[in-house]
Amino acid sequence: MRAHGVAGAAGLLLGFSLSRIGFADYGELHRMFVFDDLRMFLVFAGAVGLSLLGFLLYDRRLFSPTRRVHPGTVPGGILFGLGWALCGACPAVPLVQLGHGRLPALATLAGVVIGTLLYRWVHARLFRWDSGSCES
Amino acid sequence: MTAKTCPHNKACPLFAKFQVQSFLRIWQMNYCQADYSRCARFVLRSQGKQVPVNLLPNGREVAGLDGPGWD
Amino acid sequence: MDLLHGTWPWWLGALVLSTLTVGFYILARRPLGFSSSLARVLDFKTERRMAKAQAAALRDPAAFDRALREATLAEFGQAAATGCDQDGAPPAAPAIAPRPPWSAQLTFVVMIAVGGFLGAALSGDFALRLDLGAEFARLVAGGGWLWPMLLLAGLLVGFGAQMAGGCTSGHGLSGCSRLQPGSLLATACFFGTAVGVSFLLAWVAS
Numbered sequence: 001m002r003a004h005g006v007a008g009a010a011g012l013l014l015g016f017s018l019s020r021i022g023f024a025d026y027g028e029l030h031r032m033f034v035f036d037d038l039r040m041f042l043v044f045a046g047a048v049g050l051s052l053l054g055f056l057l058y059d060r061r062l063f064s065p066t067r068r069v070h071p072g073t074v075p076g077g078i079l080f081g082l083g084w085a086l087c088g089a090c091p092a093v094p095l096v097q098l099g100h101g102r103l104p105a106l107a108t109l110a111g112v113v114i115g116t117l118l119y120r121w122v123h124a125r126l127f128r129w130d131s132g133s134c135e136s
Numbered sequence: 137m138t139a140k141t142c143p144h145n146k147a148c149p150l151f152a153k154f155q156v157q158s159f160l161r162i163w164q165m166n167y168c169q170a171d172y173s174r175c176a177r178f179v180l181r182s183q184g185k186q187v188p189v190n191l192l193p194n195g196r197e198v199a200g201l202d203g204p205g206w207d
Numbered sequence: 208m209d210l211l212h213g214t215w216p217w218w219l220g221a222l223v224l225s226t227l228t229v230g231f232y233i234l235a236r237r238p239l240g241f242s243s244s245l246a247r248v249l250d251f252k253t254e255r256r257m258a259k260a261q262a263a264a265l266r267d268p269a270a271f272d273r274a275l276r277e278a279t280l281a282e283f284g285q286a287a288a289t290g291c292d293q294d295g296a297p298p299a300a301p302a303i304a305p306r307p308p309w310s311a312q313l314t315f316v317v318m319i320a321v322g323g324f325l326g327a328a329l330s331g332d333f334a335l336r337l338d339l340g341a342e343f344a345r346l347v348a349g350g351g352w353l354w355p356m357l358l359l360a361g362l363l364v365g366f367g368a369q370m371a372g373g374c375t376s377g378h379g380l381s382g383c384s385r386l387q388p389g390s391l392l393a394t395a396c397f398f399g400t401a402v403g404v405s406f407l408l409a410w411v412a413s
Contacts, residue, residue, distance in 0.1 A: 007315040015322020021220040027342035033405035046221025051384030054229035067387035076370025081400025083363030092241040099323025101335040107354040111361020119369035123184035188260035
């Protein structure tokens with residue numbers, strides 16, 4: 001029950017803040033990417049910086065390198081970045097866009113779901129690499 | 137030649153169990169600290185899949201989930 | 208400054224997202240990450256199997272250990288008994304940890320849409336529309352190309368995030384703030400690529 005409360009609250013806050021920050025707006029995101037408006041970059045950098053501080057204060061051991069670089073890191077990152085620039089999804093954003101009433105986000109969401117399922121299939125059949133332990 | 141240990145040893149719940157009981161150390165000698173690429177858990181992970189806690193390196197499961205003492 | 212209705216200044220966004228990132232980790236004991244949650248929601252069959260195994264092992268640890276010893280005997284026979292003489296010191300190792308239930312992951316995903324709706328409704332930005340705004344139409348695709356383009360782009364995002372092992376929440380927020388090497392590189396790759404492609408789109412559109 002508690003797990004559901006935490007998960008639900010986290011989802012609500014994430015969706016709400018992504019909406020109020022402006023991530024649901026393709027125009028805003030594009031302006032961030034071409035350095036026309038640094039506000040959203042600052043949001044991200046600030047969030048990382050403050051979180052870093054928070055984690056340091058909470059538990060130094062959280063910094064031991066569990067999430068390592070593996071063969072999927074770079075190609076996956078590139079594919080993701082390509083898709084991100086083309087539709088603004090990252091990939092929770094289509095859900096926020098739907099919350100704003102933007103119906104084409106259904107197509108984006110469908111794509112994200114298909115891409116997720118496709119990857120699982122492809123990795124099981126074609127890739128063999130150590131992407132880190134179960135609990136990373 | 138230094139023995140290579142499976143890179144997942146720190147997070148694997150079975151590795152921890154094998155470490156604690158001498159009777160179970162034989163699993164480490166045959167898989168974790170030897171040819172860990174044969175370990176069913178490692179293979180599943182390499183395929184990008186999740187590993188059930190009761191999967192043994194030899195591919196068998198620790199007591200069927202419906203067996204005695206399990207519910 | 209209107210917290211609920213207007214667009215947030217950068218420091219408010221940073222404050223809220225960081226509170227969410229760290230707070231979630233403290234309360235849920237795992238990093239916040241949308242793409243892994245989505246993957247688990249979609250993989251309900253595996254989730255069910257994993258949850259059953261986890262629950263059985265946690266419910267009766269003594270029975271689990273007994274079954275483990277039996278399995279060891281079955282596999283190695285008496286050779287097991289000649290392993291080592293002494294039990295090792297208990298390692299500072301992960302005990303079998305409880306998994307977040309599938310329904311909690313689903314709740315997380317669904318509530319993001321609800322949160323988005325709330326954000327839109329409170330700011331007066333909610334409107335059922337069949338487009339993604341003028342900039343999108345100008346830079347990427349409009350008319351009949353809109354939906355197929357979004358499907359394709361979404362596919363790249365979903366596939367790429369799974370391949371990289373995370374997205375902007377998992378790698379970007381949770382991973383980078385803990386200085387995880389995989390996350391730092393993945394984030395650099397996705398931001399770098401997105402920036403490059405965006406400049407290209409702007410140049411093509413002009």
